[in-house]
Amino acid sequence: MASDHAGFELKRVLAEFLRAQGNEVVDLGPEVLNSGDDYPDYMMPLAQRVVGEGGSFGIAIGGSGEGEAMAANRIQGARAAEYYGGALEVVKISREHNNANILSLGARFVDETQAKEAAALFIATPFSGEERHVRRIAKLDQ
Numbered sequence: 001m002a003s004d005h006a007g008f009e010l011k012r013v014l015a016e017f018l019r020a021q022g023n024e025v026v027d028l029g030p031e032v033l034n035s036g037d038d039y040p041d042y043m044m045p046l047a048q049r050v051v052g053e054g055g056s057f058g059i060a061i062g063g064s065g066e067g068e069a070m071a072a073n074r075i076q077g078a079r080a081a082e083y084y085g086g087a088l089e090v091v092k093i094s095r096e097h098n099n100a101n102i103l104s105l106g107a108r109f110v111d112e113t114q115a116k117e118a119a120a121l122f123i124a125t126p127f128s129g130e131e132r133h134v135r136r137i138a139k140l141d142q
Contacts, residue, residue: 001014001015001018001025001026001027001028001046001058001059001060001061002029002042002043002045002046002058002059002060002061003029003030003042003060003061003062003107004030004037004038004042004062004063004068005030005033005034005035005036005037006063006107006108007060007061007062007063007105007107008030008033008061009107010061010105010107010110010112010115011027011059011061013112013115014059014061014105014112014116014119015027017116017119018059018119018123021120023123026049028042028045028046028049029041029042030042039062039067039071040067040071042060043060043062043067043068043071043072044071044072044074044075046058046060046072046102047071047072047073047074047075047078047080047102050078050101050102051075051076051077051078051101056101057101057102057103057122057123058072058078058080058101058102058103059102059103059104059105059119059122060072060080060102060103060104060105061104061105061107061115062104062105062106062107063106063107064084064106064108064109065082065083065084065104065105065106065107065109066082066104066106068080068104069081069082069104072102072104076141077101077141078101078102079098079099079100079101079102079137079140080100080101080102080103080104081094081095081098081100081102081103081104081122082104082105082106083103083104083105083106083110083118084105084106084108084109084110085106085109085110085114088117088118088121091103091118091121091122091125092121094122095122095125095126095127096125096126096127096128096133097128097133098133098136098137099127099133099137100122103118103119103122105118105119
């Protein structure tokens with residue numbers, strides 16, 4: 001997990017929730033709240049770690065989740081999907097169809113309950129492995 005200042009408090013809550021669910025959680029920062037931090041400093045290392053480990057997931061949390069996803073997606077092999085409220089189906093499809101490995105949350109748009117539901121669904125949903133989805137993801141990595 002990683003956040004910027006806008007996602008700092010939600011990151012703490014979500015990390016505690018995920019640990020209680022039996023997940024291993026690594027907090028990649030920030031360790032202290034700094035209103036002047038820059039999200040790429042945390043999101044790009046998060047994406048590098050997720051891609052490097054293979055099979056692990058990342059959760060990026062910022063104000064909107066937009067810039068966080070953009071930063072993560074600069075790393076080849078990272079597939080960050082955004083969720084900032086609304087239907088949880090988008091989280092499920094991001095895993096089933098796109099094999100997303102990073103969930104980017106907008107702390108200004110989701111409450112703690114929505115964030116917990118989205119993270120739990122993201123982790124629990126497997127990639128479908130359907131040929132059409134494998135083919136499309138391979139094109140992203142070319």
